[in-house]
Amino acid sequence: MDLDYFSDMHEGPWRAAAVVGVSALIFVAVALLLHRAGIMLLRRIARNRPYTTNAIKYGYRASQLCMVLFALRLVLTGAPENMPLLLPISRINSVLLILSLSWLAIACVNSIKSTITTLNPVDAADNLRARRLLTQTAVLTRSANFIIGLLGLGFVLLTLPGARQFGASLLASAGVAGLVAGIAARPVLGNFIAGLQIAFSQPIRLDDVLIVKGEWGRVERITGTYVVVRIWDERRLIVPLQWFIENPFENWTHTSSSILGTVFLWLDFSVPVPAIRAEFERITHASSRWDKRVCVLHVTDADDRGMQLRLLISAQDSGTAFDLRCEIREAIIAFVAANYPDSLPRLRPVLDAPGPQEDSLGKRPTHVADSPAP
Structure with missing residues (x-):
C-alpha cells in the first residue's frame, strides 16, 4: 500500500x-x-x-x-x-x-x-564435558550480550542529531580525557579479555574444585568480571577474573573429577604391618565411597619414635575422597587400639637411669672417694 x-x-x-x-x-x-x-x-x-x-x-x-x-x-x-x-x-x-x-x-x-x-546437566556422574560447555556458554553469552547492547546503543545514538554532535565533540577533545578514560577502563577491559581467555582455554569451569588463597571450594558462578567460589563452610570467595590468568592456583578437577586421598598414621615399630594392610584393604573394599581404583599401604617414613604409614585410596570426587579418608582413619585407629594397643605411638623413657654418682655404664667414678662406714 x-x-x-x-x-x-x-x-x-x-x-x-x-x-x-x-x-x-x-x-x-x-x-x-x-x-x-x-x-x-x-x-x-x-x-x-x-x-x-x-x-x-x-x-x-x-x-x-x-x-x-x-x-x-x-x-x-x-x-x-x-x-x-x-x-x-x-x-x-x-x-x-x-x-x-x-x-x-x-x-x-x-x-x-x-x-x-x-x-548438558551437571548432576551426572561424569560431568566434565557438561561443565566445560556450560562455562564456555556462560562467558560467551555474557560477552555477546554486552556487544549486542553496545552496538544497539551506538545505533540509537547515531539516529539522534544531538548525540552525533556529542560524539564528535568527544572525538575532537580526546587527548587527556581519552587517556584518563583508557586508564579507568583498563580493569574492565582486562576482566573482559580474561573472561574470553577462560572461556576458550578453560583453566576453570563451573563446579570445579579449587584451592584459592588457601581455601577449598567449588566454582559456583562465573560472571563477566569475577568468579564466585563456594567455600566448604558455605562462605563465598569473590575473585576477579583476571586473577585466575595472572596467578597460580590448584584445580582438582581440571581433567577428571576422580582424585587420590591419603591417610597418614604414626605407629610404633612393633605394629604388624601385614595385619594393618589386610584390615585396610577389607575396610576399603567394603566402603561404597571407594571407586575401586587405588588401595595401597606403604611405610613411608620412620624416626626415633615410630614409623609413618601412608594409606592411599581413590574416590570419584574430592568430597567423597574426604569422607572416605575420615572413614578409614577412624576404622584403622579403632582396629589398632583394640588389637595392638601397645603399638600406638608412645614415648620410651629410660627406666634404669644412672644415679648421681654413676656414669652411663653404672660404674662409680674413680675419683669419688667412698664415704666411711658409720
Missing part, C-alpha cells in the same frame, strides 16, 4: 494524520497476523529440535514487537511531510525498532544458553 498520494490531496494536515493513523492500525494488524502465522509455521518445522524451539520461545515477544515497529516504519516512510509530529514520531519509531532488534538478538543468544544448559 503506497501512501504517497496523501501529499497530493488537498486535505488538512490533521486529516492526513488521521488517515495515516488508520493505515498504521491496518498495517499493525497485518503484521501481527503474519507474525502469528510465521510462528506457527516455525513451530511445526522446528518440532523435536531443541535449539529452534527455544529460540522461538525466547524470541516470541521481541519478534512480535519488531514486526509491529517495522510496519509502522513503512507507514511513516510514506506519510506526507506536512503531517504534524512526523519527525519526532519517526525518530522514536527508529529508536524503538533498534532496541527491539537488540532485544531479539539477546533473546536468541539466551535461548542458545538455555538449550545447552538443558542438554
Whole structure:
C-alpha cells in the first residue's frame, strides 16, 4: 500500500494524520497476523529440535514487537511531510525498532544458553564435558550480550542529531580525557579479555574444585568480571577474573573429577604391618565411597619414635575422597587400639637411669672417694 498520494490531496494536515493513523492500525494488524502465522509455521518445522524451539520461545515477544515497529516504519516512510509530529514520531519509531532488534538478538543468544544448559546437566556422574560447555556458554553469552547492547546503543545514538554532535565533540577533545578514560577502563577491559581467555582455554569451569588463597571450594558462578567460589563452610570467595590468568592456583578437577586421598598414621615399630594392610584393604573394599581404583599401604617414613604409614585410596570426587579418608582413619585407629594397643605411638623413657654418682655404664667414678662406714 503506497501512501504517497496523501501529499497530493488537498486535505488538512490533521486529516492526513488521521488517515495515516488508520493505515498504521491496518498495517499493525497485518503484521501481527503474519507474525502469528510465521510462528506457527516455525513451530511445526522446528518440532523435536531443541535449539529452534527455544529460540522461538525466547524470541516470541521481541519478534512480535519488531514486526509491529517495522510496519509502522513503512507507514511513516510514506506519510506526507506536512503531517504534524512526523519527525519526532519517526525518530522514536527508529529508536524503538533498534532496541527491539537488540532485544531479539539477546533473546536468541539466551535461548542458545538455555538449550545447552538443558542438554548438558551437571548432576551426572561424569560431568566434565557438561561443565566445560556450560562455562564456555556462560562467558560467551555474557560477552555477546554486552556487544549486542553496545552496538544497539551506538545505533540509537547515531539516529539522534544531538548525540552525533556529542560524539564528535568527544572525538575532537580526546587527548587527556581519552587517556584518563583508557586508564579507568583498563580493569574492565582486562576482566573482559580474561573472561574470553577462560572461556576458550578453560583453566576453570563451573563446579570445579579449587584451592584459592588457601581455601577449598567449588566454582559456583562465573560472571563477566569475577568468579564466585563456594567455600566448604558455605562462605563465598569473590575473585576477579583476571586473577585466575595472572596467578597460580590448584584445580582438582581440571581433567577428571576422580582424585587420590591419603591417610597418614604414626605407629610404633612393633605394629604388624601385614595385619594393618589386610584390615585396610577389607575396610576399603567394603566402603561404597571407594571407586575401586587405588588401595595401597606403604611405610613411608620412620624416626626415633615410630614409623609413618601412608594409606592411599581413590574416590570419584574430592568430597567423597574426604569422607572416605575420615572413614578409614577412624576404622584403622579403632582396629589398632583394640588389637595392638601397645603399638600406638608412645614415648620410651629410660627406666634404669644412672644415679648421681654413676656414669652411663653404672660404674662409680674413680675419683669419688667412698664415704666411711658409720
